[in-house]
Amino acid sequence: MNDTNLSIFGVFSLLSVLAIGGGTAVLPEMKSLVIGGHHWLTDDQFRDIYGLGQVAPGPNMLMVLVIGYHVSGYLGALLAFIGFFLPASLISLGASRLWDHFEGSPWRQSLQMGMAPLVIGLMAAGTIAIARTAIEGATTVVLAIVVFLGIWFVKKINPALFILASGAFGFFALQ
Template identity: 75%
Template sequence: MNENLSVLGVFALLSVLAVGGGAAVLPETKALVVESHHWLTDDQFRDIYGLGQVVPGPNMLMVIVIGYHVTGYIGALLAFLGFFVPAGLISWGASRVWDHFEGSPWRRSLQRGMAPMVVGLMAAGTISIARTAIDGALTIAIAIAVFAGVYFVKRVNPALLVLGGGLVGLAFLS
């Protein structure tokens, strides 16, 4: 079915665009999945992103759930392969040639120049999720509390804070 090919294509594209990691590619993921292909609503996207937060490993494993929503288990597999294999191959190849540029001053320029762009992309990713996830006093309060916990209290496990946010939501919103 064509929809399977779309899933593979969309996530393979996102894979090679994901410079700077998962948060950096969030706005583009949302644009393609919600706005271009209408595979999910805004709220579903936020919910599925939330699922990615409560499991271990990279948050972007949530692409599996997006694929599942489109064409079931095959979509889940294709989204996983599409999102991880192209970037994985690039990394694999690059790490084999990278050491040849050990002394190149351009290597430093590359790392130095990319750093602020990646921070900008991560900030844009945060904004993209916030637009759907922040919609009132309670969600603002949860976000600020978790921010303070992660930023100022280094010893706390971030996953517990995220789960705590879920419990607060359950207690006050249901």
């Protein structure tokens, strides 16, 4: 394994352990490591690859595969995937068995109540990080607002449809 592959594994393992609050919460750190720290991607590429991940079903951070692939081919993709999912999964496995031992501990409640707003703050920061790469010009602002209002007020429509429709809109109107 060469240095680049090792770095891919290292970066995504670190992100895995830090991903308290899920994928969106870790986006600013991912952006700064992947773009600023290692120069693996440009801002626009990061936005594009994040967009690819949004089109796919399941966990919303599978885009780490594409980042790994971009840096170092299929091996890179595999290492990014294992790095990003293995540490957190092992922690879940161990902690869920321990968790029951703390049933009734008042600190468990404190932990949850304290971490909840921190996670919201991190998610907001993640949204800002994506906005900084994805919002360029009036059309994208309007599109973001329309999708927000659509998801917020029309609960019956699957959010994925808004994402796909926006991709189609971009394809025809933003070239």
